[in-house]
Amino acid sequence: MTRSRQDEKWWHRATAYQVYPRSFADSNGDGVGDIPGIVSKLGHLSDLGIGFIWLSPVFTSPMVDNGYDISDYRDIASEFGTLADMDHLIAEARARDIGIVMDLVVNHSSSLHEWFKAARVTRDCREHDYYIWRDPAPDGGPPDAASAAFGGPAWTYVEEVGQYYYHHFSPAQPDLNWQNPALREEIYDMMRWWLDRGIAGFRMDVISLIGKDVDAGLYEEGPDLHKFLQEMHREVLDGRDIVTIGESWSVSPETGLLYCGRDRGELDMVFEFSHIREGWHPERGKFAPKPFDLRGFKRALFDWQDLTESDGWHALFLSNHDLPRQVSFYADDGAHRVAAAKMLATVLHLLRGTPFIYQGEEIGMTNARFERIDQYRDLETLNHFEEQIALGVDPAEFIAGANRNSRDNARTPMQWSDGAHGGFTSGTPWLEANANAPIINVEGDKADPGGIFSHYRKLIALRREHDIVTHGRTEPLLPDDPAIFAYRRVQEETCAVVIANFTGEPCDVCMPEAVCGAGDALIASHEPRAAIEPMMTLAPYESFAVLIRGG
Structure with missing residues (x-):
C-alpha cells in the first residue's frame, strides 16, 4: 500500500537546501560566510522553491572541524553573527515559508566546552x-x-x-557519554530551547554513534541507539510539527525502518550512504576512489525506494558538505556539464522522498581541483595526507584522490557572480574560490532560461504539484543496463516514466512495451519528449520524464 494525502506531512512535498554557512555568503568582508549573508540570499532560495534549509552548525566553536566541534550549544559563533542574527534569520525565512533545520551535533562536543x-x-x-x-x-x-x-x-x-x-573523530571532539541520564537531559533541554525559538527541526549529525559500547568495540548502531532515540522523541520531539533527519554511515535496508518507521517514535527520515560508498575503494576508502558503476548505484537507491514504499521516508541526496560535487563525481563537469547536472537532478528529484540540494548544486558547481596540499583546509584531508605519505603513497596520487573526494570540494565559496571570489566576499576567502567562478555562477545561470537553476525550479514545482511524484510507488526499469537510469512512478492508473543517459555518448535504448505510450512532457534536459517509444536514441546525458495517464 502506497502513501496518500491522508498521512502527508509538510516535508513530504518540500525540497530542502543545505547551507554551509562558512562558504555561503559573507556580509562583512572578513572572508567567512555569516548569518546576515544567508538572510541576504533568502530571495534566491525562495525563488528556487525551497521548503526548508538545513543549516550546518553556526554554534560557538573553536572551528577545529568547521563548527562540528561545539563549545556552546546556546550561542552563535562570532564569525557567523549573534543570537539576534539567528532569530532574525528564523523569522525572515518563516516569512517566506521556509523552515530552518539546525544541525544537532551531540555525539561529541568541543574539548573547549x-x-x-x-x-x-x-x-x-x-x-x-x-x-x-x-x-x-x-x-x-x-x-x-x-x-x-x-x-x-x-x-x-x-x-x-x-x-x-x-574521541571517535579528533582529540578536539571528545565523545559525550549518552549512558549518563543527566547528560541526556542537558541535550534534551537544549533541543527544546531551540525548538521554542521557532526552528523547523534538526538534522542529527552521526546520530548512529550515540548508542555505542566502546568496551565491546561497538560504535555504529550500538546496543542503546534506538532506546535513546525513542527517549529523545518522547521527551522533545513528540507533538511538534517539525522534521528530523538522522545521519548514519552504517544504516542499511535491514535497519532503516528502525530509525524512521512510522510506529517507531524515533526520526522522520535518515541520510544513508550506500549509494555513496559505491564509488569508494572497498579497503582504502574515499581517497582511493574506484570507477563509477551505475548498476550498483541504481541498486542502492532502488533498495531504499522498496524499503520506504509504504513505511518510513527517504532523504534523497547526492552531495553535501562532506562529499564531492555531484556533477564532477558522477558525470561530466566539462563539455556536458549543464546537461549532466540536469540529468542528475532529474533522476534524484523524481524519486520518492525528500530531496536535499547542496548549495551550488543548483548551478552545477564543480570540484575545486587544487594542485597542492596547502590549498586544502579540511581536517580529514590534511590528517589522511600525513598518514598516507608516511606509508609511502605518492603525494600526487593522494592529491588526485582528494580532488575527487575531499570534503573541501564542496566547501569552496558559493559562486554568486563573475566578480572577485565569485561574489562571495569583498575580502580574502577562508578557502580559495573555484577558478571557474567567472563562468559558473548564479547570476549567469539564472539569466539563462535553459539553465540548471531553471531546471531545478521546475523539478521542485513538480513535487509540490503532482501527487504521483510525492506518493507514487517506484518501479525500476532496465536495472542491469550499465548506461541508462530508468524507472517509473505509478499511482492508480497513471505513471510517470523517467529515463536518463548516464554517459557522454549517444545511447540507444530499448524500452519495455508495457511502459511505452504518449503522454505529457514533464521535464527534459534537452528537447521535450511527449512519448516513450520502444526504441529511442538519447543524447549525451539526456534526461526526461513523461506523464502517461491511464497506463
Whole structure:
C-alpha cells in the first residue's frame, strides 16, 4: 500500500537546501560566510522553491572541524553573527515559508566546552561523567587500539585525571557519554530551547554513534541507539510539527525502518550512504576512489525506494558538505556539464522522498581541483595526507584522490557572480574560490532560461504539484543496463516514466512495451519528449520524464 494525502506531512512535498554557512555568503568582508549573508540570499532560495534549509552548525566553536566541534550549544559563533542574527534569520525565512533545520551535533562536543574543561580537571564533578573515560592499560597506554575517523588513536590521555577519553573523530571532539541520564537531559533541554525559538527541526549529525559500547568495540548502531532515540522523541520531539533527519554511515535496508518507521517514535527520515560508498575503494576508502558503476548505484537507491514504499521516508541526496560535487563525481563537469547536472537532478528529484540540494548544486558547481596540499583546509584531508605519505603513497596520487573526494570540494565559496571570489566576499576567502567562478555562477545561470537553476525550479514545482511524484510507488526499469537510469512512478492508473543517459555518448535504448505510450512532457534536459517509444536514441546525458495517464 502506497502513501496518500491522508498521512502527508509538510516535508513530504518540500525540497530542502543545505547551507554551509562558512562558504555561503559573507556580509562583512572578513572572508567567512555569516548569518546576515544567508538572510541576504533568502530571495534566491525562495525563488528556487525551497521548503526548508538545513543549516550546518553556526554554534560557538573553536572551528577545529568547521563548527562540528561545539563549545556552546546556546550561542552563535562570532564569525557567523549573534543570537539576534539567528532569530532574525528564523523569522525572515518563516516569512517566506521556509523552515530552518539546525544541525544537532551531540555525539561529541568541543574539548573547549565548559563541560569538558571541568571534566578534565577532576573526576569529582558531574561533568566528568558527561564524557567517556577509561583507565590506562596495564602498560600505561590507551585502553585499546581503536583508531579515530580523522586519523590517529581514538583515545587521548589527560594527566590531571589519570585517564584516557574517547574521541571517535579528533582529540578536539571528545565523545559525550549518552549512558549518563543527566547528560541526556542537558541535550534534551537544549533541543527544546531551540525548538521554542521557532526552528523547523534538526538534522542529527552521526546520530548512529550515540548508542555505542566502546568496551565491546561497538560504535555504529550500538546496543542503546534506538532506546535513546525513542527517549529523545518522547521527551522533545513528540507533538511538534517539525522534521528530523538522522545521519548514519552504517544504516542499511535491514535497519532503516528502525530509525524512521512510522510506529517507531524515533526520526522522520535518515541520510544513508550506500549509494555513496559505491564509488569508494572497498579497503582504502574515499581517497582511493574506484570507477563509477551505475548498476550498483541504481541498486542502492532502488533498495531504499522498496524499503520506504509504504513505511518510513527517504532523504534523497547526492552531495553535501562532506562529499564531492555531484556533477564532477558522477558525470561530466566539462563539455556536458549543464546537461549532466540536469540529468542528475532529474533522476534524484523524481524519486520518492525528500530531496536535499547542496548549495551550488543548483548551478552545477564543480570540484575545486587544487594542485597542492596547502590549498586544502579540511581536517580529514590534511590528517589522511600525513598518514598516507608516511606509508609511502605518492603525494600526487593522494592529491588526485582528494580532488575527487575531499570534503573541501564542496566547501569552496558559493559562486554568486563573475566578480572577485565569485561574489562571495569583498575580502580574502577562508578557502580559495573555484577558478571557474567567472563562468559558473548564479547570476549567469539564472539569466539563462535553459539553465540548471531553471531546471531545478521546475523539478521542485513538480513535487509540490503532482501527487504521483510525492506518493507514487517506484518501479525500476532496465536495472542491469550499465548506461541508462530508468524507472517509473505509478499511482492508480497513471505513471510517470523517467529515463536518463548516464554517459557522454549517444545511447540507444530499448524500452519495455508495457511502459511505452504518449503522454505529457514533464521535464527534459534537452528537447521535450511527449512519448516513450520502444526504441529511442538519447543524447549525451539526456534526461526526461513523461506523464502517461491511464497506463
